[in-house]
Amino acid sequence: MKIKVVSNILKANDSIAEKNRQLFKENKLFVINLISSPGAGKTSLLERTIKTLNSKISIGVIEGDIATTRDAERIEKTGARVIQINTNGACHLDSNMVRTALQNFPLNGLDILFIENVGNLVCPANFNLGEDIKAVVLSVTEGDDKPKKYPGIFREAKILIINKTDLLPYTDCSIDKIKKESLEINPDLNIFEVSCRSGEGFDEWCNYIVSLSN
Amino acid sequence: MKIKVVSNILKANDSIAEKNRQLFKENKLFVINLISSPGAGKTSLLERTIKTLNSKISIGVIEGDIATTRDAERIEKTGARVIQINTNGACHLDSNMVRTALQNFPLNGLDILFIENVGNLVCPANFNLGEDIKAVVLSVTEGDDKPKKYPGIFREAKILIINKTDLLPYTDCSIDKIKKESLEINPDLNIFEVSCRSGEGFDEWCNYIVSLSN
Numbered sequence: 001m002k003i004k005v006v007s008n009i010l011k012a013n014d015s016i017a018e019k020n021r022q023l024f025k026e027n028k029l030f031v032i033n034l035i036s037s038p039g040a041g042k043t044s045l046l047e048r049t050i051k052t053l054n055s056k057i058s059i060g061v062i063e064g065d066i067a068t069t070r071d072a073e074r075i076e077k078t079g080a081r082v083i084q085i086n087t088n089g090a091c092h093l094d095s096n097m098v099r100t101a102l103q104n105f106p107l108n109g110l111d112i113l114f115i116e117n118v119g120n121l122v123c124p125a126n127f128n129l130g131e132d133i134k135a136v137v138l139s140v141t142e143g144d145d146k147p148k149k150y151p152g153i154f155r156e157a158k159i160l161i162i163n164k165t166d167l168l169p170y171t172d173c174s175i176d177k178i179k180k181e182s183l184e185i186n187p188d189l190n191i192f193e194v195s196c197r198s199g200e201g202f203d204e205w206c207n208y209i210v211s212l213s214n
Numbered sequence: 215m216k217i218k219v220v221s222n223i224l225k226a227n228d229s230i231a232e233k234n235r236q237l238f239k240e241n242k243l244f245v246i247n248l249i250s251s252p253g254a255g256k257t258s259l260l261e262r263t264i265k266t267l268n269s270k271i272s273i274g275v276i277e278g279d280i281a282t283t284r285d286a287e288r289i290e291k292t293g294a295r296v297i298q299i300n301t302n303g304a305c306h307l308d309s310n311m312v313r314t315a316l317q318n319f320p321l322n323g324l325d326i327l328f329i330e331n332v333g334n335l336v337c338p339a340n341f342n343l344g345e346d347i348k349a350v351v352l353s354v355t356e357g358d359d360k361p362k363k364y365p366g367i368f369r370e371a372k373i374l375i376i377n378k379t380d381l382l383p384y385t386d387c388s389i390d391k392i393k394k395e396s397l398e399i400n401p402d403l404n405i406f407e408v409s410c411r412s413g414e415g416f417d418e419w420c421n422y423i424v425s426l427s428n
Binding site for chain 1: 280303366
């Protein structure tokens, strides 16, 4: 019974996701669903990416949060177009929340749309929002055992961004181990190492984002 | 319809949680449901707490993970009694998973039982396992905006353990802000500041745990 209910919810979600995907396609938008634990640095990654690419491409952001509009306010300061979804307790975005937000969010002129999901390494992996790809952000302070412990999102994602490399000397984390074990789960994963604080690794990451907008 | 299904699930969960609670009571056990984001340091906290209190009280651990037995293996090395629950993808423990695990986990002679939940700051807050209290672990590297952004668990918990204080100098995190904003959500929250790496703050934390076992 429980399984049937969940399967119906996922089916309904997929059908609305398909409509979102169509809308993104009509607007020639590349859409990235950004997923991580709380505090891994999704918003910081967006802030620095937008600032770095400001003159080259136009980036929009849909911000998902359980409560508060703090992340959207941070993005607004970069000058990017942003809208907030508050899930009111729900642990992930779904395609219908995105669809509703899109009614008040013009897509014209945008090259890339990031959808920042709720901070949660588990549930968002199961919900298609109509995006082109999922990207997972993992900070080195979370430890190098996370890919094997939370395999779902590493299987679903096309990109892994390893963040907070500036803190690496103060942790026991091995980036080699993160890479090895995440590639064992998903050999096609495209991996970037960045520090949103120092800017390390942003040249490569931003070049990649520009290439997706073409 | 969706609301009704969720409400039924929570009701069924509460009824089994009550049975767990009865069993814990019969065994004079104090039970702590330990909740945090992935990588905030729940297992490290347990390792150091068990090692510090080894000669004073007897601590048991139920380990909840989506996949792997890595955390249980770490706890086993401390000599503590431990059992692993693998949720096979589920984003939180429920009372029935705990009930099933208890069939193979003798409670005699234990003073304190920790149930380490799946790394997730959202979903576990809603599921009563039969514990006496919930405790939330937040690491300073996650940032000081987390209480307001994930208010559910800060409302439900009786204890907040702020971990990784050794990394504080390398972050923008304000412990005062974490304390202020979490106490605004829950004025009764008992707050500890620790570093599982350096041992800072463990005297106070461990004295508190001993006091719970009486």
